[in-house]
Amino acid sequence: MANIDDLLGAPDPSDGDPSTYAIGDAPVEIKVVIGTAMLRVRDLLKLGRGAVVELDRELKDPTDIYVEGVLVARGEVAIIDDKIGVTLTDFIKSSREWKR
Numbered sequence: 001m002a003n004i005d006d007l008l009g010a011p012d013p014s015d016g017d018p019s020t021y022a023i024g025d026a027p028v029e030i031k032v033v034i035g036t037a038m039l040r041v042r043d044l045l046k047l048g049r050g051a052v053v054e055l056d057r058e059l060k061d062p063t064d065i066y067v068e069g070v071l072v073a074r075g076e077v078a079i080i081d082d083k084i085g086v087t088l089t090d091f092i093k094s095s096r097e098w099k100r
Helices: 004-008 019-024 041-046
Strands: 030-033 063-067 070-080 083-091
Touching: 063 083
Parallel strands: none
Antiparallel strands: 030 063, 063 070, 070 083
16 A cells, blocks of 8 residues: 555655754644534524535545645544544545646
């Protein structure tokens, strides 16, 4: 199974090339999307505490995992102690499959 560095084309920092060291410390934003919903503004303004917004996915459907706005993987929601996490299940294998 390929790792995320291979799939993203990132250089391997263990290859001894000093130019790869700094990039490895750069922070990137990761977003996990469990679903989306479209609401009219008037309906959004009516929402209150306890309101439930129905998303476009079923509980069994995978989440989308974005790195800096680019879809790179899919996964499943996981519970880690008292926090929510994600288990990576599939990596997007080609930039043609990536979506912004």
